Amino acid sequence: MVRVGDEVSNRQVIFRDYVIGSPKGSDMYLTTGTIKLKVPEGSNAVLVKNLYLSCDPLMQFFMRKSEGPNGYLYYTPGSVSQSQELQFSYGVAKVLDSGHPEFKAGDLVWGITGREEYSLITKTTDTLIKIQHIDVPLSYYTGILSMPGMTSYAGFYEVGTPKKGEYVFVSAASGAVGQLIGQIAKLEGCYVVGSAGSKEKVDLLKNQLGFDEAFNYKEEQDLNAALKRYFPEGIDVYFEHVGGKMLDAVLLNMRHHGRIAVCGMISQYNLDEPEGIKNLLHIGFKWIQMKGYTHRNYYHLYPKFLDRFLPYIREKKMVYVEDIVDGLESGPAALVGLFSGRNFGKQVAVVAHE
CATH class of the missing domain: 3.90.180.10 (Medium-chain alcohol dehydrogenases, catalytic domain)
Known part of the structure; x- marks a missing residue:
């Protein structure tokens, strides 16, 4: 000892x-x-x-x-x-x-x-x-009760601000932040779709985490077509964790006055030359708000965050x-x-x- x-x-x-x-x-x-x-x-x-x-x-x-x-x-x-x-x-x-x-x-x-x-x-x-x-x-x-939890809380309530009934898309949805954002969105009455990289992760999103739909982006030849299939009326709020081709396809499918909350772009982190985004004009055409953030800007909300998340955990309304x-x-x-x-x-x- x-x-x-x-x-x-x-x-x-x-x-x-x-x-x-x-x-x-x-x-x-x-x-x-x-x-x-x-x-x-x-x-x-x-x-x-x-x-x-x-x-x-x-x-x-x-x-x-x-x-x-x-x-x-x-x-x-x-x-x-x-x-x-x-x-x-x-x-x-x-x-x-x-x-x-x-x-x-x-x-x-x-x-x-x-x-x-x-x-x-x-x-x-x-x-x-x-x-x-x-x-x-x-x-x-x-x-869930530290950096990823704070990131999901701030991204949802302070940046993306989805409203009941809105259409929400979460990329890298089985990850530390994505799984929480999707569950918050469901608790707040949104329609939620997530993307992930394997059948097992897609099953997790739909069967354990309560997402309305989910898809394996690796099996989709055309991401634009996939998003149109799951969001025929378009996306109100996108929680961005991937970047690259996924972001390009999302921009084509955003609704007017949509919001994009950016806290990660993991597909770009290790590239010598990051991929260019071709569909940025849609930000202007559709009056889209796109905002980057990290948990560091929102430490002052930690007590408020605990007040919301701890009951969800204790009452098993949220799975981690x-x-x-x-x-x-x-x-x-x-x-x-x-x-x-x-x-x-x-x-x-x-x-x-x-």
Whole structure:
């Protein structure tokens, strides 16, 4: 049993080199360092034991030799996960020691942490949130009750704002964000169609998550024709997670005064030359609003978000599908698998059990 003040081994995922194209397992490796389980005297840092780590498509942006989205610095090859905040992951952790007045030993938290067993987090502002509700699975704080949940909440209620009876399309609909947006839309009385990349994921959307319809985009020769089949009267709101050919086809099928909420374009992330969009004129012709967003703009709504989502979870009105792998060493392969659609739901790595 480890105690505060002990010096212990600390397994860590190290970033090997800058990535060109899709991330590969060989771009990361596991090593073992040491860490003293004590916050330095006078510091307001927080020392945590990581329990769950999230795997998110966003992470690949920071593996390139350029500045990442929102002004984040890129990862530095060979540096330890949390060192200088150049590598990070959303995760769930237990506080072992704290110099910060808002956190104490024993607290459970979620937020930005290192891809390692133990992390000394020196910048806690807007990066760590104390977990107050433990009657739901802790792993949910990597997904439905953290960044993906906030992203879906903000995308639906603040950006896309679908109304009862409107026609809603969600791409990458079985993913961490898409599955939530589709379920919210159904709860709010919308007609909802989702796209995914396999028969199993399509079945999940229709049979477990309550989508009205779903289709496998890989089996469609003509995406424009597919959308016309599922939306003969057009699309009111599109939640964009794919980009490229899908976005081009959607623009042809949007209704007047439609809204497009953009929080991801996974088909474009690893291309040397992103695909061009040919149908942008429809934005003007149809008075379409197209707005990008991330959860970071809406942290102030987190209490309001919990008030809405926790009852849905407790009353089983909302299902959340997780793809959980065991062990810190499983994280790199799980991250890489996101870009080939290998995951089935929200990808999570278990680092340790509380």
